[in-house]
Amino acid sequence: MINTAGLRGDYSKAGPDYAVEQEWGEYTPEEHALYRRLFERQSNLVPRYACPEWIEAIGRLDAARKIPRFDEISSKLKARTGWEIVAVPGLIPDDAFFTHLANRRFPVTVWLRRPDEFDYIVEPDVFHDFFGHVPLLFDRTYADHLYEYGKGGLKAMRLDAVKMLARLYWYTIEFGLMNTPAGVRAYGAGLLSSGGELAYCVEDPRPRRLPFELERIMRTDYQIDRYQDTYFVIDSFDQLMRETAPDFTPIYARIRSCA
Ligand code: HBI
Ligand code: FE
Numbered sequence: 647m648i649n650t651a652g653l654r655g656d657y658s659k660a661g662p663d664y665a666v667e668q669e670w671g672e673y674t675p676e677e678h679a680l681y682r683r684l685f686e687r688q689s690n691l692v693p694r695y696a697c698p699e700w701i702e703a704i705g706r707l708d709a710a711r712k713i714p715r716f717d718e719i720s721s722k723l724k725a726r727t728g729w730e731i732v733a734v735p736g737l738i739p740d741d742a743f744f745t746h747l748a749n750r751r752f753p754v755t756v757w758l759r760r761p762d763e764f765d766y767i768v769e770p771d772v773f774h775d776f777f778g779h780v781p782l783l784f785d786r787t788y789a790d791h792l793y794e795y796g797k798g799g800l801k802a803m804r805l806d807a808v809k810m811l812a813r814l815y816w817y818t819i820e821f822g823l824m825n826t827p828a829g830v831r832a833y834g835a836g837l838l839s840s841g842g843e844l845a846y847c848v849e850d851p852r853p854r855r856l857p858f859e860l861e862r863i864m865r866t867d868y869q870i871d872r873y874q875d876t877y878f879v880i881d882s883f884d885q886l887m888r889e890t891a892p893d894f895t896p897i898y899a900r901i902r903s904c905a
Contacts, residue, residue, distance in 0.1 A: 648737045653769060655735030655757055663745065664738040668716045668756050677758045678712045684764065684773045685710045687841055695848045696838055697824045697831040699788065699883070703781035714776055716754060723780070727789040731780065736769055740799065740808055747796025752783055765841050768871065778835025779819070787883035788833075791890065792819065798894060807898040810864040817863045818886060823847060823855060823879045830855060830879060843873050855879050860889055864901055 650657050660666050689710070692701060707719065720730035732751040746753050754775040759767045767774070782788045795815065802811040821834040830848050832838055837847050847853065854876045856862070863878055880886050 648739045648743075650736070650738065653736045655737075655755065655769075657735045660735050660738075663732075664734050664742045664753070665732050666735055666756060668733040670713070670715050673713050673758070680761055680764070681713045681758055681773060682711055684839075685777065687764075688777060688839065688844070691841075691844045692838065695832050695844045697833040698826060699785045700781050700833060700838060703784040706784065707781065709776065713758060713772060719776075719780060723783055726784050727786050729783045729789050741803060744796045744799030744803070747792055748800060749796075750789070750793055752779060752792070754780065774835060774839040778837075778839035782833060782835075785883060787887055791883065791887045794887075794890065795819070798890075802894070802898075805895065805898055807894070810898055810901060811894070813864050813866060813868065814860070814890065816868050817866065817876075817878045818858075818880070821847070821868075821874050821877060822886075823877045825879055825881050833880075833883075846873055847877055853877055858885065858889060861897055861901060864897065865905075 656666075657664070692704070706722065707714070709719070716731040716733050723729045723731070727750075729750045729752060731754045732746050733756050734753040736755050736757070738753060743753060752775075755770050755772050757771055758773060759771045763771075783792070795811075799808065799811060802808045819834065820836040822832075823830050823837075824833050832844055832847055834847075837844050853874060856876060856878055858878050858880045866876060868874065
């Protein structure tokens with residue numbers, strides 16, 4: 647369970663759903679400049695390593711020069727897949743997070759990392775959330791999967807199975823790979839927003855790249871502060887949607903019985 651006490655965002659103005667105002671006018675020129683440098687660094691990598699759906703979507707967004715205005719992005723997003731951005735102070739408790747997803751709202755952190763965190767940051771900031779997650783919300787199938795994930799998250803809380811479900815999110819939405827005619831490409835937000843792991847996940851011979859397998863994913867723990875040893879590869883968002891459609895209740899029970 648996320649305890650917001652130790653986190654760096656300002657939760658004092660957050661509502662019961664943890665939403666805050668973006669307060670776009672508060673960003674400093676230095677913050678816009680740092681965001682621009684992060685965007686430029688990734689722009690040299692994504693043509694070679696990002697999945698086609700992400701590349702197609704980023705081209706629709708004029709988001710390279712300044713920290714994006716969430717309301718502007720939301721109006722484009724809403725028209726396309728019915729989703730919108732909800733500004734949050736950072737990580738929020740599971741039930742708030744899942745409830746937003748189950749209402750087609752994606753939580754995006756409002757603060758930007760410090761310059762000394764250019765290469766790595768522990769908590770998701772606006773660059774990770776926006777650059778990594780938001781473009782794929784323009785893909786109908788991906789967005790529909792995330793909507794189902796949100797509803798599944800609320801159910802998993804009732805079944806005390808959030809830890810198993812979080813692994814699905816980790817190995818897909820955060821660190822997922824996809825097969826394409828040109829080879830393996832990244833669709834996970836943690837990969838797309840990373841200066842080093844984006845090339846590593848596609849090119850490095852060390853990590854395992856396994857075909858998507860739901861139960862194996864739910865049994866595979868992960869480290870949050872280093873590159874992954876194992877990536878799971880889907881053939882398409884249609885496959886991701888199809889393979890995560892069943893009721894997870896018996897799967898949770900099966901995994902618990904052999905744990
Ligand atoms: N909160 N803002 C935010 N972003 C996340 O990705 C997030 C979260 N809270 C909970 C959470 N992710 C995960 O624990 C769930 O996916 C299980
Ligand atoms: Fe993320």
